[in-house]
Amino acid sequence: MDGKNIKLRLGKSYGFQWLIYILAFACLLPLLAILFYIVRAGITKINWHFLVNIPKPVGESGGGIANALVGSIIIILSASVIAVPIGIMAGVYLSENRRSKLAYWVRLCTDILQGVPSIVVGIVAYFWLVRPWDLGPIHHKGGFSALSGSAALAMMMLPIIIRSTEETLKLLPDSLKEAALALGMPFHRVIFKVIVPVGISGILSGVMLSIARITGETAPLLFTAFGNPYLSVNIGKPMQSLPLLIFNYATSPYTDWLNLAWGASLVLLLWVLFLNIFTKVITRKWKVQL
Amino acid sequence: MITRSELPLRVINSSPEAVAKAKARARRSFRQIRTENVFKRTLMIAGLLMIVLVLGICLTLAWQSRLSISALGPKYLWSKVWDPVQDIYGAWPFLLGTLLTSFLALIISIPFSISIAIFLGEYHPKGWLPNFLKNAVELIAAVPSVIYGFWGLAVLVPIVRSFESSIGVQPVGVGIFSSSLILAVMIIPYAASLGRSMISLVPSHLKEAAYGLGATRWEVIRSVVLPYTKSGLFAGILLSLGRALGETMAVTMVIGNTSLIPKSIFAPGNTMASVIANEFTEADKPVYLSALIELGLVLFLVTVVINLIGKKIIDRFTND
Amino acid sequence: MESTIIKSRNFNASFGTNHVVKNVNIDIPRNHIIAVMGPSGCGKTTYLRCINRMHELIPGASSEGEMKLNEEDVYQMHPIFVRLKIGMVFQRPNPFPNLSIYDNVIAGYKLNGIKLPKAERDEIVERSLTKVALWKEVKDSLNKKGSFLSGGQQQRLCIARTVAMEPEVILFDEPTSALDPISTSTVEELFTELKANYTLIIVTHNMQQAARVSDKTAFFFLGELVEYDETKTMFTNPKDQRTQNYITGRFS
Numbered sequence: 001m002d003g004k005n006i007k008l009r010l011g012k013s014y015g016f017q018w019l020i021y022i023l024a025f026a027c028l029l030p031l032l033a034i035l036f037y038i039v040r041a042g043i044t045k046i047n048w049h050f051l052v053n054i055p056k057p058v059g060e061s062g063g064g065i066a067n068a069l070v071g072s073i074i075i076i077l078s079a080s081v082i083a084v085p086i087g088i089m090a091g092v093y094l095s096e097n098r099r100s101k102l103a104y105w106v107r108l109c110t111d112i113l114q115g116v117p118s119i120v121v122g123i124v125a126y127f128w129l130v131r132p133w134d135l136g137p138i139h140h141k142g143g144f145s146a147l148s149g150s151a152a153l154a155m156m157m158l159p160i161i162i163r164s165t166e167e168t169l170k171l172l173p174d175s176l177k178e179a180a181l182a183l184g185m186p187f188h189r190v191i192f193k194v195i196v197p198v199g200i201s202g203i204l205s206g207v208m209l210s211i212a213r214i215t216g217e218t219a220p221l222l223f224t225a226f227g228n229p230y231l232s233v234n235i236g237k238p239m240q241s242l243p244l245l246i247f248n249y250a251t252s253p254y255t256d257w258l259n260l261a262w263g264a265s266l267v268l269l270l271w272v273l274f275l276n277i278f279t280k281v282i283t284r285k286w287k288v289q290l
Numbered sequence: 291m292i293t294r295s296e297l298p299l300r301v302i303n304s305s306p307e308a309v310a311k312a313k314a315r316a317r318r319s320f321r322q323i324r325t326e327n328v329f330k331r332t333l334m335i336a337g338l339l340m341i342v343l344v345l346g347i348c349l350t351l352a353w354q355s356r357l358s359i360s361a362l363g364p365k366y367l368w369s370k371v372w373d374p375v376q377d378i379y380g381a382w383p384f385l386l387g388t389l390l391t392s393f394l395a396l397i398i399s400i401p402f403s404i405s406i407a408i409f410l411g412e413y414h415p416k417g418w419l420p421n422f423l424k425n426a427v428e429l430i431a432a433v434p435s436v437i438y439g440f441w442g443l444a445v446l447v448p449i450v451r452s453f454e455s456s457i458g459v460q461p462v463g464v465g466i467f468s469s470s471l472i473l474a475v476m477i478i479p480y481a482a483s484l485g486r487s488m489i490s491l492v493p494s495h496l497k498e499a500a501y502g503l504g505a506t507r508w509e510v511i512r513s514v515v516l517p518y519t520k521s522g523l524f525a526g527i528l529l530s531l532g533r534a535l536g537e538t539m540a541v542t543m544v545i546g547n548t549s550l551i552p553k554s555i556f557a558p559g560n561t562m563a564s565v566i567a568n569e570f571t572e573a574d575k576p577v578y579l580s581a582l583i584e585l586g587l588v589l590f591l592v593t594v595v596i597n598l599i600g601k602k603i604i605d606r607f608t609n610d
Numbered sequence: 611m612e613s614t615i616i617k618s619r620n621f622n623a624s625f626g627t628n629h630v631v632k633n634v635n636i637d638i639p640r641n642h643i644i645a646v647m648g649p650s651g652c653g654k655t656t657y658l659r660c661i662n663r664m665h666e667l668i669p670g671a672s673s674e675g676e677m678k679l680n681e682e683d684v685y686q687m688h689p690i691f692v693r694l695k696i697g698m699v700f701q702r703p704n705p706f707p708n709l710s711i712y713d714n715v716i717a718g719y720k721l722n723g724i725k726l727p728k729a730e731r732d733e734i735v736e737r738s739l740t741k742v743a744l745w746k747e748v749k750d751s752l753n754k755k756g757s758f759l760s761g762g763q764q765q766r767l768c769i770a771r772t773v774a775m776e777p778e779v780i781l782f783d784e785p786t787s788a789l790d791p792i793s794t795s796t797v798e799e800l801f802t803e804l805k806a807n808y809t810l811i812i813v814t815h816n817m818q819q820a821a822r823v824s825d826k827t828a829f830f831f832l833g834e835l836v837e838y839d840e841t842k843t844m845f846t847n848p849k850d851q852r853t854q855n856y857i858t859g860r861f862s
Contacts, residue, residue, distance in 0.1 A: 013508035023405035089336035115597030117536025175704040183718040184693035188329035216434020
């Protein structure tokens with residue numbers, strides 16, 4: 001073991017360390033490039049007019065993304081209304097039934113659902129909720145609705161909510177449940193008045209994460225909500241959403257539409273960023289010290 | 291089975307008000323017992339819904355592809371020509387496109403993902419710098435895929451186009467190469483975050499044993515940490531692969547959308563997900579639609595299997 | 611009112627195929643303090659948890675035999691009713707971390723949706739906290755959460771919470787084993803005062819504690835009730851050789 005050999009090994013160690021540092025931070029370059037470009041391209045397009053008007057037909061300049069903004073909000077809210085109660089209850093079910101055979105299959109299916117590609121969710125939602133209402137002679141011409149889009153998005157939200165609810169509740173000490181039961185509390189009160197309030201921060205962060213996830217999703221909406229050039233609040237009819245608008249207008253050759261797409265991209269990006277930061281803040285604030 | 295007694299709570303004095311109150315409590319308790327049973331049943335139904343959904347997805351995909359499965363048979367999957375106008379269906383261009391983009395993206399992203407994992411798990415688990423990196427990586431995963439696609443179309447494709455003309459290839463810009471690049475960036479966070487948690491699980495006494503023998507930092511990583519987390523890192527890579535296979539929007543916008551078999555990685559192509567996204571609403575013949583759904587079925591099966599294998603590896607690793 | 615409040619006849623309990631409580635026959639008199647002692651794994655905690663039907667919450671757990679409260683079989687009643695009449699204090703103090711001290715004491719009412727007028731609530735809180743000698747210490751911080759209380763104070767808070775429900779029997783599962791000696795003695799002082807209104811059954815690992823506080827003692831060994839007698843007799847003149855061995859420290 002001579003000095004030169006050790007120097008060589010140390011050199012290699014430092015060399016690899018620097019390589020790893022560089023590679024690790026290198027991935028920030030494309031991220032920064034994207035953020036920078038979107039901000040630069042979009043910031044000039046956003047103004048009050050942009051936010052409250054619907055897109056104009058090709059050839060006319062101006063217009064805005066109001067229909068997509070309203071549509072996104074409605075679709076996301078509807079999806080949450082479907083997914084949050086079911087997800088939390090399924091999560092509670094799994095945390096209360098660690099070993100049962102049925103719970104094993106439920107857990108397995110939740111994992112499977114999490115890995116389903118978003119376009120497949122869209123296909124399935126199409127056949128369940130759009131096709132039955134598509135009664136014309138040439139199919140694909142009708143039956144699209146915001147509700148079917150919300151259902152598709154809800155399917156994507158469920159695994160995230162269920163997982164985080166189960167994990168949060170599993171971490172709570174058994175003594176909490178026992179203290180409540182020993183006071184003669186029925187099971188549903190133990191869950192709603194004791195267990196869920198103490199674990200609310202983890203459950204809520206799962207809900208917020210799932211919302212942040214579906215805010216930017218396009219593929220499930222392609223053949224469900226389908227998009228709408230007009231502002232609509234009817235969940236039984238096609239509706240525009242922010243990611244759909246971006247997709248449609250970004251792949252078009254018209255400069256006006258491209259401009260709309262840039263502005264919309266910035267709005268979407270800010271929205272997603274805000275949701276992520278909000279989640280972190282709320283989670284920390286509502287955490288109950290055990 | 292309810293008690294004969296009507297007064298479940300002890301009454302301190304036997305005044306009429308106290309007795310009435312105790313009776314009211316008894317009634318409330320009976321109501322609560324009934325609610326409790328309904329509640330437990332509802333929880334179970336919520337859980338069962340997951341099973342119903344998954345079965346529903348499998349059945350719907352299988353049922354809707356029955357036409358093309360029976361009409362085209364298994365050779366659909368390796369037939370090379372896709373020409374719906376002439377009723378010729380062959381899925382090979384899309385399978386190839388999916389495989390090429392996903393594996394290329396994986397290869398490009400692995401060095402970065404693993405480096406992030408090692409940096410956060412081994413070199414710098416705590417501090418403001420790693421926190422910053424962790425948040426940035428989470429941000430990469432949070433950016434919606436349409437935005438990646440749009441940026442790719444507007445910024446990356448022209449760059450690739452001039453690169454292509456400089457090396458003498460047809461300067462299309464869009465194609466397998468561009469999609470793989472974007473995809474690579476998008477899937478970095480998955481292997482990175484899983485890898486980081488696996489690496490942080492390495493017991494310190496193993497590392498200390500190596501240090502005690504005079505090993506350098508890198509030697510400890512190479513000979514103790516990486517072998518220990520081998521299966522965990524592999525699971526992270528599988529998860530990234532699963533994500534890449536299913537990615538639709540960014541790829542659709544940048545891959546060129548042609549049904550021809552790509553002659554090189556710089557040529558345009560199509561993936562299973564992107565052809566479904568593009569042609570689903572155009573499919574006017576039942577067999578056409580069914581053929582697309584069959585692609586969806588294949589995509590579903592492959593991604594589900596890969597994800598489950600990845601999760602199984604992680605479960606086994608964390609339970610040891 | 612009869613003088614026996616809890617009666618067990620041929621009572622058995624198991625975890626799956628593991629038979630941990632074997633044929634227990636015991637009469638527990640009203641307004642007495644009964645200590646239940648024995649070496650680890652002898653079934654004393656399992657037996658205790660069968661009295662208020664907490665045992666059956668564990669998957670695979672089962673029991674059979676007679677367990678009567680005031681001549682009514684506890685296993686013929688709904689568990690909720692049982693637990694309203696038989697309260698329990700656990701080994702680790704477990705006040706609800708998201709509730710204030712005030713809300714913790716009336717948790718049994720509030721979380722069950724029983725609405726009481728404020729005057730009555732205040733009265734219950736004051737009465738219960740006084741009974742556990744905690745009122746003077748916390749009466750100015752009733753709205754704070756209980757996390758700043760010491761271990762002994764938290765345990766007394768849990769006793770107050772149980773007492774607020776006015777049960778007939780209070781079960782204690784090694785109530786002072788997680789507490790320091792001073793807190794332990796403050797909790798032990800409570801036992802004698804609580805005896806006037808409640809019947810106390812205390813599982814303890816600590817022989818000296820059993821000798822100090824209880825009127826009668828039950829000794830469990832390997833799942834069986836080996837001996838049950840006046841505490842004084844049990845410790846000075848035990849009838850069974852196994853009891854004698856335990857008391858003299860041959861095993862613990």
